[in-house]
Amino acid sequence: MKFNGGAALSAVFAGISLAVVITAASWPFKTALFPVAIGVPVFFMAVTEFFINLFQKGEGVGDAAGFDFKLSDGDADSRTALRRTLSIFGWIFGFFILILLIGFPMAIPIFFVVFYRGYGKENWKISIGLSAVAWASFYGLFIWLLNVPFREGWILSLLD
Amino acid sequence: MFDAFVGGLVVVFQWKSFLYLLIGAGIGFWVGILPGLGGATTLALMMPFIYKMTPQEALPFLLGMHSVVQTTGDITSILFGIPGEATTVATIVDGYPMAKKGEAGRAIGAALMSSLIGAVFGAAFLALSIPIVRPLVLAFGSPEMLMVILLGLTCISSLSGRGRRGLLLGLLSGGIGLLCSLVGQDRQAGILRFTFDELYLWNGLPVIPVLVGLFAIPEIVDLAVRGTAIAGDVPSGKLGKGVMQGVRDTFTHFWLTVRCSLIGSLIGILPGLGGGVAQWMSYAHATQSAKTIKEQEGFGQGDIRGVLGPGAANNSKEGAGLIPTVAFGIPASSGMAILLGAFFLLGLVPGPEMLTKHLTLTFSMVWTIVVANILIVLVSLVFINHIAALTTIRGKLLIPFLLLLTFIGAYTSSNHIGDLIAVLVFGCVGYFMVRFSWPRPPFILGFILGELAETYLYVSTSRYGWDWLYRPKVIIIFLLAVAVAAYPFIQRKKLQKGESSHEI
Amino acid sequence: MKKNFVVLLVIVCLATVLFSFDRAQAAPYYEGKKIKIVVGFAPGGGYDRMARLLGKHLPKYIPGKPSFIIENMPGASSMITANYVYNIAKPDGLTIGTFNRGLPFAQLTDKKGAKFDMRKFAWIGSSAVEATVLVIRTDLPYKTFDEMLKDKSVKMLGSTGPGDSNGHLLSMLQAFVGLDLKNISYPSSADVMLAVERKELDGRGSSYSSALPFIERGVVRAVLRGRIVEEGIENLPVDEDLVTDPKAKTLLGMRSAPDGFGRPYVAPPGTPENVMNILREAFAKVEKDPELQKDAEKNKMKITYVSADECLKVINFILNQPEDIVNEFKKFVQF
Numbered sequence: 001m002k003f004n005g006g007a008a009l010s011a012v013f014a015g016i017s018l019a020v021v022i023t024a025a026s027w028p029f030k031t032a033l034f035p036v037a038i039g040v041p042v043f044f045m046a047v048t049e050f051f052i053n054l055f056q057k058g059e060g061v062g063d064a065a066g067f068d069f070k071l072s073d074g075d076a077d078s079r080t081a082l083r084r085t086l087s088i089f090g091w092i093f094g095f096f097i098l099i100l101l102i103g104f105p106m107a108i109p110i111f112f113v114v115f116y117r118g119y120g121k122e123n124w125k126i127s128i129g130l131s132a133v134a135w136a137s138f139y140g141l142f143i144w145l146l147n148v149p150f151r152e153g154w155i156l157s158l159l160d
Numbered sequence: 161m162f163d164a165f166v167g168g169l170v171v172v173f174q175w176k177s178f179l180y181l182l183i184g185a186g187i188g189f190w191v192g193i194l195p196g197l198g199g200a201t202t203l204a205l206m207m208p209f210i211y212k213m214t215p216q217e218a219l220p221f222l223l224g225m226h227s228v229v230q231t232t233g234d235i236t237s238i239l240f241g242i243p244g245e246a247t248t249v250a251t252i253v254d255g256y257p258m259a260k261k262g263e264a265g266r267a268i269g270a271a272l273m274s275s276l277i278g279a280v281f282g283a284a285f286l287a288l289s290i291p292i293v294r295p296l297v298l299a300f301g302s303p304e305m306l307m308v309i310l311l312g313l314t315c316i317s318s319l320s321g322r323g324r325r326g327l328l329l330g331l332l333s334g335g336i337g338l339l340c341s342l343v344g345q346d347r348q349a350g351i352l353r354f355t356f357d358e359l360y361l362w363n364g365l366p367v368i369p370v371l372v373g374l375f376a377i378p379e380i381v382d383l384a385v386r387g388t389a390i391a392g393d394v395p396s397g398k399l400g401k402g403v404m405q406g407v408r409d410t411f412t413h414f415w416l417t418v419r420c421s422l423i424g425s426l427i428g429i430l431p432g433l434g435g436g437v438a439q440w441m442s443y444a445h446a447t448q449s450a451k452t453i454k455e456q457e458g459f460g461q462g463d464i465r466g467v468l469g470p471g472a473a474n475n476s477k478e479g480a481g482l483i484p485t486v487a488f489g490i491p492a493s494s495g496m497a498i499l500l501g502a503f504f505l506l507g508l509v510p511g512p513e514m515l516t517k518h519l520t521l522t523f524s525m526v527w528t529i530v531v532a533n534i535l536i537v538l539v540s541l542v543f544i545n546h547i548a549a550l551t552t553i554r555g556k557l558l559i560p561f562l563l564l565l566t567f568i569g570a571y572t573s574s575n576h577i578g579d580l581i582a583v584l585v586f587g588c589v590g591y592f593m594v595r596f597s598w599p600r601p602p603f604i605l606g607f608i609l610g611e612l613a614e615t616y617l618y619v620s621t622s623r624y625g626w627d628w629l630y631r632p633k634v635i636i637i638f639l640l641a642v643a644v645a646a647y648p649f650i651q652r653k654k655l656q657k658g659e660s661s662h663e664i
Numbered sequence: 665m666k667k668n669f670v671v672l673l674v675i676v677c678l679a680t681v682l683f684s685f686d687r688a689q690a691a692p693y694y695e696g697k698k699i700k701i702v703v704g705f706a707p708g709g710g711y712d713r714m715a716r717l718l719g720k721h722l723p724k725y726i727p728g729k730p731s732f733i734i735e736n737m738p739g740a741s742s743m744i745t746a747n748y749v750y751n752i753a754k755p756d757g758l759t760i761g762t763f764n765r766g767l768p769f770a771q772l773t774d775k776k777g778a779k780f781d782m783r784k785f786a787w788i789g790s791s792a793v794e795a796t797v798l799v800i801r802t803d804l805p806y807k808t809f810d811e812m813l814k815d816k817s818v819k820m821l822g823s824t825g826p827g828d829s830n831g832h833l834l835s836m837l838q839a840f841v842g843l844d845l846k847n848i849s850y851p852s853s854a855d856v857m858l859a860v861e862r863k864e865l866d867g868r869g870s871s872y873s874s875a876l877p878f879i880e881r882g883v884v885r886a887v888l889r890g891r892i893v894e895e896g897i898e899n900l901p902v903d904e905d906l907v908t909d910p911k912a913k914t915l916l917g918m919r920s921a922p923d924g925f926g927r928p929y930v931a932p933p934g935t936p937e938n939v940m941n942i943l944r945e946a947f948a949k950v951e952k953d954p955e956l957q958k959d960a961e962k963n964k965m966k967i968t969y970v971s972a973d974e975c976l977k978v979i980n981f982i983l984n985q986p987e988d989i990v991n992e993f994k995k996f997v998q999f
Binding site: 200207300302348511 | 706707709712713716717719720732733734735736737738739740741743744747776777820825826827846848849850851854855857858859861862864865877881959962963964998
């Protein structure tokens with residue numbers, strides 16, 4: 001018996017479905033009908049999957065895996081893979097925070113340059129060149145041509 | 161009728177109409193390629209341009225754009241594993257693994273060719289069904305719609321995993337998708353469900369950010385972890401080779417392509433289901449064409465048939481989707497809803513008149529879909545080598561661009577910071593699902609269809625009591641769903657038998 | 665053509681003169697600027713169509729000929745738009761909003777998330793009146809509301825959800841008039857109409873304008889209306905006349921009241937009065953624009969300008985009701 005990631009994922013979803021059913025109990029019938037009808041079977045399926053994970057031999061779901069994309073298990077050993085995964089998630093969240101703070105138009109060039117310099121270890125020429133390409137195509141297409149309204153970043157709206 | 165048929169073609173080739181068609185198709189080309197930014201959003205953005213146009217100019221422009229986005233959306237899905245359109249997600253499942261194997265050219269060739277066949281099929285379907293369109297659409301009441309949704313969910317749940325464990329995971333994933341669709345204001349009683357006091361969530365989680373997050377983020381993370389280009393170690397120069405191979409593949413599996421086009425058209429007629437369902441049902445159908453167990457296991461790892469099916473279906477639904485829009489003023493998809501708005505601006509009133517008085521114009525729409533797709537496929541085929549070469553660019557250079565496209569694509573769906581949060585949250589969900597081999601397609605389908613399923617369930621029971629369960633069409637579709645759930649087990653048995661008898 | 669042009673020129677000149685007098689500036693305020701109309705619904709619907717139609721024709725009547733862009737900000741029965749225009753948009757006359765006419769009810773019923781006071785918006789007015797009617801299928805045995813009431817069967821009537829004031833009419837009819845009905849909500853107005861066509865529904869509460877194409881096609885007939893009237897339905901029975909209880913009368917009246925400003929347009933609170941006057945004047949004038957009328961006619965839309973004062977009168981009528989009425993109202997209107 002061993003607690004692994006798959007078990008944790010099933011446990012989380014079992015918890016969510018249970019929460020849905022409990023919350024739905026206080027709603028009128030027509031609002032609660034569908035959530036309960038879905039929540040109950042999902043709960044039992046998630047619990048089943050949880051125990052399968054707990055008691056199975058070996059890792060993963062084996063040949064039950066579906067027709068879906070699989071993470072490559074290529075050259076990187078698991079420790080490097082974990083480090084790279086955490087690092088890229090960090091960059092993704094960083095980009096998001098940057099957009100939040102200063103808005104798309106300014107966040108794009110800054111993120112590109114910092115990413116290429118910091119993560120990609122590219123030279124300045126490539127970093128600045130590609131940032132310019134990204135910014136120009138962004139501006140030309142979304143702002144100039146399509147008029148997509150981009151909200152200001154938090155910092156800018158505070159300055160107003 | 162025949163006059164209108166030819167007349168429609170003539171309209172399309174009047175120089176002004178044709179020019180607008182070219183412009184529209186050109187825009188559609190890029191819109192399809194850019195992830196997130198969808199046909200519907202762009203239609204809305206293009207509306208101010210049609211103020212001064214006549215219907216003969218505006219319709220080729222708008223429809224030319226809207227009918228090719230699925231064609232080029234497939235390209236993005238295959239190359240980067242990021243859905244170019246919400247309707248081209250299924251192409252990823254086998255297309256992206258092919259790109260990773262260095263077969264991007266072949267996959268795109270097949271996607272383009274099947275798209276073309278699908279588009280022509282859908283247009284022909286539209287043309288042929290004009291006389292019978294009204295009874296056809298009216299035959300599907302809420303109970304029937306509910307059963308079709310159930311059929312779609314069963315299809316994808318049972319076919320996206322193997323064996324009993326696979327079925328469990330598929331249904332579980334679909335169920336979680338349905339749970340996610342609960343977010344928002346309940347339609348019948350107006351109660352806010354899981355909105356956490358955020359107005360943004362009143363209308364439910366937005367589809368595009370969820371889709372893009374679920375699919376793009378795991379792919380970007382994977383690209384970073386591998387530290388190589390998408391088509392990892394494939395020697396350059398080999399990439400573009402497969403294009404003609406891909407085109408040939410389409411004709412090798414010609415009947416599969418046609419059958420998937422038919423699925424696309426039939427689903428496309430039903431309001432609300434549209435491309436979201438059609439692509440997965442046809443993908444599921446494609447997997448049934450496996451002749452050996454080994455072939456069956458090859459799906460999801462780069463089987464060309466997994467590209468052909470959705471490639472054809474997401475285009476063939478386009479023509480069919482016009483049917484309820486034109487004949488009833490009932491849009492089959494969000495894109496069609498905006499097109500309907502354009503109809504009004506142009507002074508066209510959808511309804512029976514479009515099938516009688518304005519029949520020529522209606523047929524010109526049929527032709528627009530065909531002509532625009534032929535043009536775009538030809539242009540794409542010419543540039544395909546250059547496009548496929550993108551998969552050899554160093555991952556580190558590509559990642560910021562993919563990330564930018566992901567974020568902007570999501571953001572254009574409601575111009576709200578919540579779009580970006582949804583991308584991040586569902587990016588993480590998608591990552592863990594992939595990590596632990598939970599299939600994402602049932603989740604997507606459950607999520608997209610949840611709201612409709614709830615509405616139709618409620619309408620069916622409150623309108624008909626439990627009598628709706630005995631309606632003949634409901635029973636037929638239900639039996640079909642049962643057959644679909646049982647089929648993989650039967651197929652497996654049959655394949656095993658076939659193989660063991662070969663060995664003897 | 666030439667005459668129109670001269671008239672136009674005079675108007676433009678006059679407005680320019682008046683305006684520059686005010687600001688002691690040569691160029692009109694709106695010259696080279698863009699006005700953004702934020703629409704509280706997705707593209708394709710009635711509110712969106714009206715905004716786009718106005719955006720097409722309004723520039724002629726605003727000195728400096730600004731261009732218009734439409735931004736759809738759907739969600740939460742257009743409360744997101746109202747919140748945005750009220751709290752975030754700058755009061756510079758470059759952002760205006762149009763939203764669900766039922767929003768006063770959100771404020772009245774203290775809906776969570778409503779962060780606006782309808783009385784404090786800078787009102788431009790409304791570009792249409794949207795009367796509510798009850799329509800039923802033409803192939804039913806009963807033809808009038810009276811016959812419908814006497815018929816024994818349970819009527820299946822459709823609406824589009826909790827924010828739909830046409831649906832509120834149904835629940836009030838059930839409570840006050842005793843009409844035996846089931847109110848079923850569909851995803852959109854088009855879906856309701858399709859359900860009517862395939863005989864899943866017997867009828868629906870609807871705005872008159874969106875039912876009109878179906879009435880003309882003979883699919884449905886109108887049998888009852890609210891207090892607000894439009895051309896063509898003057899002779900229908902009115903809901904308020906069917907009840908005797910004064911409280912019920914008030915509630916029905918409150919429900920219909922916002923129909924008087926069917927397509928409301930507002931600017932953020934605190935928008936300068938001179939800018940507001942330009943906008944109000946433009947909205948008042950565009951109503952009579954022959955090209956707009958031609959476009960509207962093709963769409964079967966009717967443009968009727970309702971002044972800002974009229975709109976505010978309606979809002980005050982709704983918001984100044986005594987508490988017991990409000991509590992009663994809340995039972996029917998789950999905004």
